[in-house]
Amino acid sequence: MFFENCLINFNFVTPNYLKQHSMQLWNTLNKEELEMHLREVGHKYVTISFYQYAKIANPRLFRDHLFLSWSKLDVVGRTYVAKEGINAQIAVPTENLGQFREELYQIEFLEGIRLNFAVDDSEAEFPFLKLKIKVRDKILADGLNDETFDVTNKGKHLNAEEFNKLTDDPNTILIDFRNHYESEVGHFKGAILPDVDTFRESLPFIEETYLKGNEDKNLVMYCTGGIRCEKASAWFKHRGFNNVHQLEGGIIKYANDCKEKGLDNKFIGKNFVFDERRGERVTEDIISVCHQCGSPADTHTNCKNDACHLLFIQCEICKHEMENCCSNECLEMIHLPEAEQKERRKGLNNSNKIFKKGRSSQLKFKANNEKPLSLIEQSIQK
Numbered sequence: 001m002f003f004e005n006c007l008i009n010f011n012f013v014t015p016n017y018l019k020q021h022s023m024q025l026w027n028t029l030n031k032e033e034l035e036m037h038l039r040e041v042g043h044k045y046v047t048i049s050f051y052q053y054a055k056i057a058n059p060r061l062f063r064d065h066l067f068l069s070w071s072k073l074d075v076v077g078r079t080y081v082a083k084e085g086i087n088a089q090i091a092v093p094t095e096n097l098g099q100f101r102e103e104l105y106q107i108e109f110l111e112g113i114r115l116n117f118a119v120d121d122s123e124a125e126f127p128f129l130k131l132k133i134k135v136r137d138k139i140l141a142d143g144l145n146d147e148t149f150d151v152t153n154k155g156k157h158l159n160a161e162e163f164n165k166l167t168d169d170p171n172t173i174l175i176d177f178r179n180h181y182e183s184e185v186g187h188f189k190g191a192i193l194p195d196v197d198t199f200r201e202s203l204p205f206i207e208e209t210y211l212k213g214n215e216d217k218n219l220v221m222y223c224t225g226g227i228r229c230e231k232a233s234a235w236f237k238h239r240g241f242n243n244v245h246q247l248e249g250g251i252i253k254y255a256n257d258c259k260e261k262g263l264d265n266k267f268i269g270k271n272f273v274f275d276e277r278r279g280e281r282v283t284e285d286i287i288s289v290c291h292q293c294g295s296p297a298d299t300h301t302n303c304k305n306d307a308c309h310l311l312f313i314q315c316e317i318c319k320h321e322m323e324n325c326c327s328n329e330c331l332e333m334i335h336l337p338e339a340e341q342k343e344r345r346k347g348l349n350n351s352n353k354i355f356k357k358g359r360s361s362q363l364k365f366k367a368n369n370e371k372p373l374s375l376i377e378q379s380i381q382k
């Protein structure tokens with residue numbers, strides 16, 4: 001088992017060893033310093049994601065091993081390690097890619113793991129500013145605590161070709177397993193787009209709203225890189241749905257495969273991603289609007305007010321006029337002296353959490369439940 005090897009192979013990583021070699025296990029620079037540092041180093045990065053469910057007995061030790069080995073290669077990004085596995089969204093310097101892959105594949109449960117390469121790396125100068133590897137209870141917050149649920153009994157994987165064929169079948173229900181702010185800027189034609197804020201809340205909602213009574217239909221699900229469907233497909237099989245399918249490698253692999261193999265691409269718009277790029281363009285279609293003025297736009301931004309940070313869609317004109325803020329209140333706030341901003345932020349931690357979901361009554365053009373139903377949604381509701 002890997003975790004036993006883990007203790008043997010990585011037991012050089014003791015606090016004493018770190019002290020002796022003055023190795024740093026965490027980053028301590030601020031955003032500007034990090035950007036400056038990255039510019040100085042001058043790497044060209046390739047953005048990669050991957051995940052694996054595996055039993056890791058000592059996630060903390062494994063985390064420290066990864067941190068040291070990836071720091072050495074100047075890898076940046078965000079990775080979660082848990083007893084149930086690893087979920088990584090990172091950027092690797094092009095010249096270190098070979099070395100990175102070689103070292104990764106030496107880890108027993110990651111040997112030959114599929115790496116999802118970004119469809120479009122052009123949206124941000126640096127997709128990530130530093131390396132963060134966190135130990136968590138789970139690599140995906142799913143809210144599932146059913147002991148009888150077997151996560152390895154998952155749905156049938158579909159490649160791009162099989163996906164296209166099955167979604168042409170009128171007896172198929174295609175469901176987007178991402179959150180509302182992700183599907184808003186890009187999704188598959190004809191997909192159901194559940195209006196949910198989190199994966200955790202999406203499972204019961206989707207079952208209740210779209211799946212009940214459709215047990216005999218083909219259920220096809222997709223997400224960004226496949227990890228959410230890995231869990232969801234097993235869950236819905238557990239719940240008694242028999243024809244459960246998932247898009248292998250998610251939108252990222254699908255878009256790459258369509259390009260490579262010249263297949264018909266049924267995805268329209270942008271693929272939302274959780275790094276500084278916010279999204280990668282798959283097609284030129286802009287299917288969403290600026291939440292402030294209603295004109296076509298599909299660029300997400302975080303409100304500039306540190307007490308808000310609302311994630312919303314803003315066009316270039318509004319960005320300029322509103323100075324990257326979501327509301328007049330936030331605009332006023334950012335012009336106050338920093339000390340006063342700090343004072344006002346006290347006790348506002350809760351509102352930050354509410355705002356973060358990308359919903360706010362201040363945004364006039366944010367699509368909500370009243371958006372028109374897709375054809376499939378209408379046929380299911382009949």
Ligand SMILES: [Zn+2]
Binds near residue numbers: 294295315317
């Ligand atoms: Zn606008």
Ligand SMILES: [Zn+2]
Binds near residue numbers: 310
């Ligand atoms: Zn704001």
